[in-house]
Amino acid sequence: MNIFVLNSGSSSIKYQLIDLDTEEVLARGLVERIGEPGQVPDHQAGIAAVLTSLGDARIDAIGHRVVHGGDRFDRAVIVTDEVEAAIEELSVLAPLHNPANLTGIRAARAAMPGVPNVVVFDTAFHQTLDAAAYTYAIPADLAREYGIRRYGFHGTSHKYVSERAAAFLGRPLEQLKIIVLHIGNGASATAIDGGRSIDTSMGMTPLEGLVMGTRSGDLDPAVVLELQRRAGLSVDEVDDVLNKRSGLLGLSGYSDERDVQKAAVEGDEAAEVALSLYRHRIRHYVGAYAAQLRGLDAIVFTGGVGENNTLVRRRVLRGLEFMGVHVDPDRNEVASKSERRISPDNWPVSVLVIPTNEELEIARQTAALI
Known part of the structure; x- marks a missing residue:
């Protein structure tokens, strides 16, 4: 199974194509300066350029990094219109990241309409925190209204590394x-x-x-x-x-x-x-x-x-x-x-x-x- 992993920034697309049967990276690259004069005009064109460079390589699914899943997502999910809308709503918590991540998701769905897309949230791994660990001691009504709590990040890395540590230790x-x-x-x-x-x-x-x-x-x-x-x-x-x-x-x-x-x-x-x-x-x-x-x-x-x-x-x-x-x-x-x-x-x-x-x-x- 070949998974196309995309990490979309506001002006960049970082990608890897991974053969999960062998965990070999078949291709990797970075598209930069998207939207600047003389460069790739937008993310749609950037992904099209990447797909052209991949030639006839098979892509079975696309995995996207999304920074903020709020308290709505405690695991990876298949992208739907509803998931897209939720990511957009959560942009208020990550205004520099979620909109850029979402741009990449929409461009990928448009470029490869028959390929399933999945989002993996940086915050999801930390949704196991108890209330004592994620709550700030401010008025509860303000915290609820504005989503003010601890979410944590780098969750994808922490999950991967902890599992590898257990395997290393046997x-x-x-x-x-x-x-x-x-x-x-x-x-x-x-x-x-x-x-x-x-x-x-x-x-x-x-x-x-x-x-x-x-x-x-x-x-x-x-x-x-x-x-x-x-x-x-x-x-x-x-x-x-x-x-x-x-x-x-x-x-x-x-x-x-x-x-x-x-x-x-x-x-x-x-x-x-x-x-x-x-x-x-x-x-x-x-x-x-x-x-x-x-x-x-x-x-x-x-x-x-x-x-x-x-x-x-x-x-x-x-x-x-x-x-x-x-x-x-x-x-x-x-x-x-x-x-x-x-x-x-x-x-x-x-x-x-x-x-x-x-x-x-x-x-x-x-x-x-x-």
Whole structure:
């Protein structure tokens, strides 16, 4: 079965064609700058160009990444007109993402009317959170009216990585207590108990939680009020500051963790402070989630930084030996793209590096539905 996986942005289409029988990627690519002068005019034309490049390759189904499913979708669903309408309604919760995702869905349905389409939501995996984990302590009527609650994101990655971790350890997922650290330019932590997400660091939007490349992460809400009252910033300006000008960028001038690390090594004090805060916040969530899980079997690093940065992994978990957590320095330094253990064999908590594969997870969920 060949699954065509699409991730549509506002001006781009990222795609993979995956043979699920072998899990081989038959084709992959990226269409960029859609709508710009001299480029592909729209998503319909972009998908047509992709299909032309694929030639006579068979496509049995199309799987789409959609960022926000609100509290309506706790699993992948086959696309219908009603599902399209629901995604459009939920755009108020993800105005930068859902409309772009929906544009790709509509273009794909128009281009291949006989092929089933499936949407996989970033938020769906976290719909198992209890009310205590997803509720904000604001007036309940306001929360209900405006859909204000914690939803969580990166769910497709957290689901895939936790299942791969269980397979690596040779233990049933239902028996494991796992913390997954998806650390890239965007970053989130999730506590997974028996395969269920019970807590996660991102909230109503991807802004909450860990310090990220350009996002602030956790913040006293009064900071927003101060920026409006004293700095005279508008709502949109505050949004821009917290989402695009904060995080590592705001602290050090660099959004890429590798650049921050290099600057810190060269004696840049601001960069060193940024890295310390970055690691402090991750360690904070590790401790909190170990408590929520009431035990811990594994910590799993994934994402661009989590998979590749040996220093971040070592520094984040340094000093947690009292929790049964230890990183073997030799194993940690091994450069590899494979799933691997970086803790000693005989320690209570397994520390793993599991490369994420959201496209494959989307393909699997798509195939399971059709």
